[in-house]
Amino acid sequence: xxxxxxxxxxxxxxxxxxxxxxxxxxxxxxxxxxxxxxxxxxxxxxxxxxxxxxxxxxxxxxxxxxxxxxxxxxxxxxxxxxxxxxxxxxxxxxxxxxxxxxxxxxxxxxxxxxxxxxxxxxxxxxxxxxxxxxxxxxxxxxxxxxxxxxxxxxxxxxxxxxxxxxxxxxxxxxxxxxxxxxxxxxxxxxxxxxxxxxxxxxxxxxxxxxxxxxxxxxxxxxxxxxxxxxxxxxxxxxxxxxxxxxxxxxxxxxxxxxxxxxxxxxxxxxxxxxxxxxxxxxxxxxxxxxxxxxxxxxxxxxxxxxxxxxxxxxxxxxxxxxxxxxxxxxxxxxxxxxxxxxxxxxxxxxxxxxxxxxxxxxxxxxxxxxxx
Numbered sequence: 001x002x003x004x005x006x007x008x009x010x011x012x013x014x015x016x017x018x019x020x021x022x023x024x025x026x027x028x029x030x031x032x033x034x035x036x037x038x039x040x041x042x043x044x045x046x047x048x049x050x051x052x053x054x055x056x057x058x059x060x061x062x063x064x065x066x067x068x069x070x071x072x073x074x075x076x077x078x079x080x081x082x083x084x085x086x087x088x089x090x091x092x093x094x095x096x097x098x099x100x101x102x103x104x105x106x107x108x109x110x111x112x113x114x115x116x117x118x119x120x121x122x123x124x125x126x127x128x129x130x131x132x133x134x135x136x137x138x139x140x141x142x143x144x145x146x147x148x149x150x151x152x153x154x155x156x157x158x159x160x161x162x163x164x165x166x167x168x169x170x171x172x173x174x175x176x177x178x179x180x181x182x183x184x185x186x187x188x189x190x191x192x193x194x195x196x197x198x199x200x201x202x203x204x205x206x207x208x209x210x211x212x213x214x215x216x217x218x219x220x221x222x223x224x225x226x227x228x229x230x231x232x233x234x235x236x237x238x239x240x241x242x243x244x245x246x247x248x249x250x251x252x253x254x255x256x257x258x259x260x261x262x263x264x265x266x267x268x269x270x271x272x273x274x275x276x277x278x279x280x281x282x283x284x285x286x287x288x289x290x291x292x293x294x295x296x297x298x299x300x301x302x303x304x305x306x307x308x309x310x311x312x313x314x315x316x317x318x319x320x321x322x323x324x325x326x327x328x329x330x331x332x333x334x335x336x337x338x339x340x341x342x343x344x345x346x347x348x349x350x351x352x353x354x355x356x357x358x359x360x361x362x363x364x365x366x367x368x369x370x371x372x
Contacts, residue, residue, distance in 0.1 A: 011040040012070060015129055015137050017048040017077040019070060031066065034156035037140040037164075038070075049073045063154035067144055071126055074139060079207030082129045082137065083221060086204040087174075088112040089123030089136060091165035092247055096172035097136045099128050099225075101204050107179040109143050111236040113160060118240060121165030122157050127206065132217055134224045136169035171225050173246055176200055178232045187239035188232045189246060194219065194261050194294045195302055195311050197228030202309055209307045215290040219262045226250070227261070265291035265301055266324065280366040283319075283354055284326040288362075303362055310362050315340065315353050323363055329354060 006025040010032065011018055018040050023031060032039065051073045054065030078084050087101040088108050098120075102108040109125045116122035124139040131137070143160065144152040176192060192200070198218055202208055211217050222228060229246065233239040289304040301312040301320060312320050315336050322335045332350050343349065357363040 010035065011043055011045055011047065012038045012051075012074075013040040013045075014038060014070070014074040014139055015078045015082060017074075018045045019049050019051050019073045019077070020047040021051040021066065021070065022053050027062070030063065033159070034063065034142040034154060035070075036156060036158055037138075049077050060153055063142070064144055064152045067126070067141060067154055070141065071139075074127060074129075075206045078127075078129055078137075080210040082131060082207070083211070083218065084127050084129045084206040085201060086126070086206070087128040088125045089128040089138070089169075090115045091121035091123050091136075091169055092172075092244075093121075093166065095166045095168050095170060096247060097123055097128075097130075097165075097169050098243060098247060099171060099174040100177050100231075101128075101174065101201065102177035102179075103204070105146065106177060107236070108177060109145060111177065111179075111239075113143060113145075113162070114236045115240060115243070116157070116162035117160065120163055122162035123165050123169065130171045130221065132211075132220070134171040134221050136171050138165060138169060140165075171221065174201070174222065174225050174228050175243070175246070176228065176230045178230055179236075180232065180234060183232060183234040187234075187242045189242055190230050190232070192228040192230050194222060194227065195300055197222060198294075198302055199309060199311060200228070209289065209304070213264075213290050215292045215302055215304050215309060216264055219292055219294070223261060262292045262294040263298060265293050265303075266321075276364055276366040278358075278365055281329055282326050282368055283323050283329055283332070283358070283363045283365055285320060285323050286361050286364045305361050310357075310360050312357075312362070315349065316357060319350070319353055319357060320362060326368065329365075 008023055008025050008028045010021045010023060012035060051069050054062055054069055075084055085101055087099045088111065090098045090112065100108055100111060112125040122140050123136060124141065125143050126141055127139050129137045129139060140157055142154045142156045144154055146152050201218060208214050231239055286305055291301055291303045293301050299317055301317050302309045303312060318336055318339050319332055322332060333346050336350055337346055354363060358365055
């Protein structure tokens, strides 16, 4: 055993990988206490990833920095294998996990601490991770609370008396937290349309674009959990019964659980593009990673260009679909009128829509091969 003056290391078991953090011996007892639920059972287990050792000054600063560094290492070993969201996870006694998605500083950790002290199992307050078939891998790290000091304080789940989840966890519901201090009504749950939910989850994702067909993978998980919900509330104690009922309620009204609400969009066409020219008379799709059709009539498209999906609706969808093999911009007016009927401003509306799609890097202007 190391003495308090020795160097030591802590090994964490996260996402079926072993992470190692080097530390000073006098920090070892606190780290083991706060990270008890994440410690590798075998202290000599082979290491998959080394955690960058924090150098922040002060006790609070160091312990909070450890949280951030371990989380970054966990994301590194999960990238390409897992869905990972900036979200909390709580489980019921059946091993069903409720995901609570929210940006930092909006009440997620407070909600987690309350729920996990009132009958729920603590899965994570920071990085909710699941496999492509919605099996959840817990990450019960210490919780970080904002106070008056410069750094957040770090408190282990055992010190807070948080419930432990069962084995065999599966994602069951995903909820966007919308906490409002001025909210004067009872907590309200509303279903979130698929395109909006996808965009919200991508914004709070880590390693998303490293997945194969990432939009399709994400939509598949949302089908498995019955879609997405938004909880608008002021105090989590008032909202807790609403969340409990959600876990036992049917999927969103838009569809039954497991029923697909989307379809893959046609793959990109062979590259027959000519020279790019902002003044060109031909438009074609810009290269994209993935695309799905969704919406009530499957008339909306999410296109992943780079790392952020573009949400196409109305004539934007029609234009993008028509541009797969390249299309003359003047011919798009006829395409749109065939789909939506004549309009006195068709030409200007199509031009404005094309300009917007080009500006969003969804379409490219240019010339046919062999053209100018």
